[in-house]
Amino acid sequence: MTQCRRFLLWGLVSWYVLLSCWAAYEPADRQFWLLSSLLPSLFVVLLISTYRYLPLSPVSYMFIAAFLTLHTIGVHYTYAEMPMGDWLNRALHMGRNHYDRVVHFSFGFLLTYPLEELFRLTGTLRGWLVYYLPVMTILGLSGLWEIIESWVARIVHPNLGLTYLGSQGDIWDAQKDMTAALYGSLLCVAILLVWRLRESRACEAEPLADVLN
Numbered sequence: 400m401t402q403c404r405r406f407l408l409w410g411l412v413s414w415y416v417l418l419s420c421w422a423a424y425e426p427a428d429r430q431f432w433l434l435s436s437l438l439p440s441l442f443v444v445l446l447i448s449t450y451r452y453l454p455l456s457p458v459s460y461m462f463i464a465a466f467l468t469l470h471t472i473g474v475h476y477t478y479a480e481m482p483m484g485d486w487l488n489r490a491l492h493m494g495r496n497h498y499d500r501v502v503h504f505s506f507g508f509l510l511t512y513p514l515e516e517l518f519r520l521t522g523t524l525r526g527w528l529v530y531y532l533p534v535m536t537i538l539g540l541s542g543l544w545e546i547i548e549s550w551v552a553r554i555v556h557p558n559l560g561l562t563y564l565g566s567q568g569d570i571w572d573a574q575k576d577m578t579a580a581l582y583g584s585l586l587c588v589a590i591l592l593v594w595r596l597r598e599s600r601a602c603e604a605e606p607l608a609d610v611l612n
Contacts, residue, residue, distance in 0.1 A: 407457050408450075411464045415443060418468060422475035434551055435474040439467055453520060459513035466509040469502050478502065503576040507537045507583025512591065530592065534584045541580040545573040 419436065426432035446463070473481055484498030514533040518524050524532065 404457060408460060411460055412443070412447070415464060415467055415471075418471050422471045426475045427477045427480055431477050432474050436471070438547075439470060443467070453517070455513055455516055455520075459516050462509040462512055466502075466505050469505050473498055473502055499572075499576060500579045503541065503579040504583040506541065507580035507585075508587045509583075511537055511584040511587040515588075515591065530588045534581070534588055537584040538577065538581050541577045545577060548573075 419440070422432060422436070446460075476482065478484070478499040479496050481496060481498035484496035484501070487497060511533045514536050515529060518529060518532055
């Protein structure tokens with residue numbers, strides 16, 4: 400690991416630890432904070448423990464850190480009471496706090512590339528499967544998260560109820576959250592395809608440019 404790469408990764412870990420400490424200080428709802436912080440914290444521990452055997456690129460780790468940042472800030476305030484979402488609601492008359500939609504969209508957009516990279520590193524996927532499986536994985540994980548939320552709301556802590564679900568009176572909240580994640584993932588894949596197509600064309604055109612020069 401180069402010195403620059405090591406500095407970046409330790410910086411991302413330190414940022415998440417500091418942000419988590421801030422989120423833990425007088426959160427809007429401590430029980431919501433505790434339940435919503437458990438899985439992301441385990442995810443970070445998993446990334447650290449598997450780095451030696453399966454390192455991802457710095458870009459992937461930065462994307463993951465960006466998503467965890469958005470999630471952690473939302474956990475501190477609760478998604479339904481996030482100040483930024485309230486400001487957008489007042490400015491655009493959206494009818495609700497949409498910060499949860501932003502985070503779900505970011506889940507798809509920011510974690511699709513790390514998943515795509517993971518599939519390339521661990522398997523023999525080629526062609527369209529490299530792009531299809533990350534999108535389906537995001538959609539599946541998004542659905543799993545909604546199921547876990549319902550378990551927590553009904554079984555683990557029924558008194559937390561709608562606060563944890565953050566549905567804000569929308570009976571289609573779970574489906575819309577999953578749709579937001581799907582759209583984010585599809586956008587990421589589209590950008591990847593365009594970027595790699597341009598790179599491929601640039602590589603094909605380079606010998607011709609050398610001849611002309």
